[in-house]
Amino acid sequence: MEKYQKLFLDRMKKTFKQWEEKGFVEEASLYRFLHTVKGTAASIGLVEISNEAEKRMVNLDEHGERQWTQEEWKSLLVFLADVELEEKAGVQLETEDVEKVTENEKLILVVDDDITMVNYLKENLENQGYMVLAAVTGEKALQLFYDHKPDCILLDLHLPDQNGLELLETILGKSHSYFIPIIIISSDDRKETRIKGYEIGAVDFLAKPFAFDELKARIENRIRYKELISNAVLLDELTGAFNRKFFNMELNRYLYELNRRKDILSLVILDLDHFKRVNDTYGHNIGDVVLRGFAQFIMANKRSSDYLIRYGGEEFILLLPHTKREDAEIFINRLLADFAAVSFPTDKGSLSITFSAGIVEVENPNIPIEDYVKMADQALYQAKDLGRNQVIVYEDTVNETTSHKVIRIAVIDDDPVVHQLVNDRLGKLSFGNIEVDIKSYREGESFFQSKWHNQGGRTLVLLDGIMPRMDGLEVLRKLRQDYDENSYVVLMLTGRKSEKDIVKALELGADDYLTKPFSMAELEARVKRLVKRMMM
Secondary structure (H helix, E strand, C coil): CHHHHHHHHHHHHHHHHHHHHHCEEEHHHHHHHHHHHHHHHHHCCCHHHHHHHHHHHCCCCCCCCCEEEHHHHHHHCHHHCCCCHHHCCCCCCCCCCCCCCCCCCCEEEEECCCHHHHHHHHHHHHHCCCEEEEECCHHHHHHHHHHHCCCEEEECCECCCCEHHHHHHHHHHHHHHHCCCEEEEECCCCHHHHHHHHHHCCCEEEECCCCHHHHHHHHHHHHHHHHHHHHHCCECCCCCCECHHHHHHHHHHHHHHHHHHCCCEEEEEEEECCHHHHHHHHCHHHHHHHHHHHHHHHHHHCCCCCEEEEEECCEEEEEEECCCHHHHHHHHHHHHHHHCCCCECCCCCCECCCEEEEEEEECCCCCCHHHHHHHHHHHHHHHHHCCCCCEEECCCCCCHHHCCEEEEEEEECCCHHHHHHHHHHHCCCCECCEEEEEEEECCHHHHHHCCHHHCCCEEEEEEECCCCCCCHHHHHHHHHHHCCHHHEEEEEEECCCCHHHHHHHHHHCCCEEEECCCCHHHHHHHHHHHHHHHHC
């Protein structure tokens, strides 16, 4: 952290020098400076400085035009005078052991139009080790549900765009497939409301106001029950295919047989082409129909000894025992041609969809099965890269330039210390064969002028809320209005505590937000979660 503290202090002194040469500073610039200090300082261990900056922001106008004289701004910022790292008492450097945020933390979706309640639940649940996503409308709640498949949903019944009970019914039609518990939290504590909620399928009802420790206990109880059920089930309820638990069990058994009998097995990864486009164009209900239809098609055409597993989202694995890769390729190509002729009726006309496949021959029981899955995935990605609707067999000579995916992370923040900190920390992340490409921008204009994020694929945008010229909310609005929403996932990094600003960000389409100051471990956990969603 000392490296980043030095960068931070050097930049601060450079800013002071520029102001001294100018003779005055505009109030809006002074506000942005303190906003940056507040957000960055605590994230790099300078907690006292962050706290002092926050106190001094209270009486400043974010858009103020008043010109502060040198004497005035130096008096306001006296707490920063002659700051040196070795002399600053009470500085606690963040260590990697302090944060307990992990990529395996449970995900809670909070659906409530009361942003005060959302912030309260988000802060307290995250302090307990959960990751929390928030939605202030039913429409956004459905999107987050489909995209993230949370471990538990907290649902208020009063929403601005639809009745909470109607949303409950819609979500429950899907969440039962994943055994996701829904807990109603509502100030409407009437008996008939409770009964209606339970009849539709909510697992619990907690009246507002409630004690947080009681809510925490109920969440823990429901998630434990969900995991018990999930671990006991071997079939994917939506498609009828086997699930990943069965895949792990069956592969371990088969690897034993492979070693004993010197047998072979072909492992095939099947992935529906442009499936997200189907959901966005025809709706998730049609998407579910397509998933079921695809699984039924494969199961009707496979041998009785073959196994179909839903591996995740629109991705399936087909295990073909006693099958060489050449024979597997012939079989999958036949399925490819036959499925292209299948159509699904919709309100917008008939829909046809294709799939791509990657094949690997499993012949060495000493190689971990995870490695074979990666090989098949590399072949699948090459099939996608070459135009989709085709089959690629994994070879040792698979072109490495097309055997990995790229996730772009754009950092839009006017603080170069944040750029350096995020680049160093996130640049070390690993997602198997996924390459992480990070680029930083000091303002929204330069981001939109860049062609870097217009190369196809998807981009995760880490967006600061307050910046010169183009405000973070303006960047978000333009991104959602002028660009393909499916290509950009937005995580707001905001020092704003104003509830209306957070609501506005969520309404404009932010996928998540972090309030500065935040720890890098917390940011890393969020990025991992969002990148995993982008890879689906």
